[in-house]
Amino acid sequence: MTRSRLGRAFWTVLIVLALIVAMLPFFFMAITSLQKTTSAGLSFDLSRLDLSNFARLFTDYGFGSAIVTSGIVVVIACVLNLVVASLAAYAFEKKPFPGSEAIFVVYIVTMMVPVQVTLVPLYTIIKELGLFNTHLALALPIVNAFGVFLIRQFMISVPNELIEAARVDGASDLRIFTRIIIPTIRPVLAALAVFTFITTWNDFLWPLVSVSDNRMQTVTLAAANMVGNLAQQYGLIMAGATVSFLVPFVMYLILQRQFVEGVTASGIKG
DSSP: HHHHHHHHHHHHHHHHHHHHHHHHHHHHHHHHTTOOOOSSSSOOGGGBBSSHHHHHEEEOOOOOHHHHHHHHHHHHHHHHHHHHHHHHHHHHHHOTTTTHHHHHHHHGGGSSHHHHHHHHHHHHHHHHHTTTTSSHHHHHHGGGGGHHHHHHHTTTTTHHHHHHHHHHHHHHHHHHIIIIIHHHTTHHHHHHHHHHHHHHHHHHHHHHHHOGGGOOOHHHHHHHHHHHTTOHHHHHHHHHHHHHHHHHHHHHHTHHHHHHHHHHHHHOOO
């Protein structure tokens, strides 16, 4: 066996081992969720195989309404983020105005501010607007500078000559945006949709602060409440974690190609 083949074999084994290690937590979560158990471990007893944990999530612990709430919030957040970020990126990149670069830099700097710092003022604003315990309150903080930055980096690749030609033909800014810009930046919109979906679905801190009504609890809050109330029923807790994990995982699998294409193109063309 040549040195190059030995090198490939070594890296293959190393990658496989790393993959196994990375998958262990998910394997542990899955096998524990299928058992009625009060202990945590990697052992799997077929005699304790039981799907009742998943049924109890929806019949006894309100996971159905939590999934619906999270789904509504995710849809609102995705729509708001895609619309606001794409329009703002279009203004910064294709409709520059005096001071636009300085404003954009300040806007990007806000990404460096820890979320915990903004919790109190954000809570106060939401409460003063009368949005406390609403889906919109849970979705609004997801709209931030990251989406604008991501789309703007991709939008740099759109030729200015194409936009000028459309203007010469009498096209309005709205028509240019909807007929030229949107079809061109579709891959990065898919990538931002995945980012927004996962961020919103997995968000815990902001729903914990902004929700006091149990009927408005999200999946993450429902799962966290189970840990507090059912500290010894590991099978039920892991069933909740499995359901929470599967939804964004399936979403990522569906949009994986568009996600990778959008992120890669944004990095190269920026």
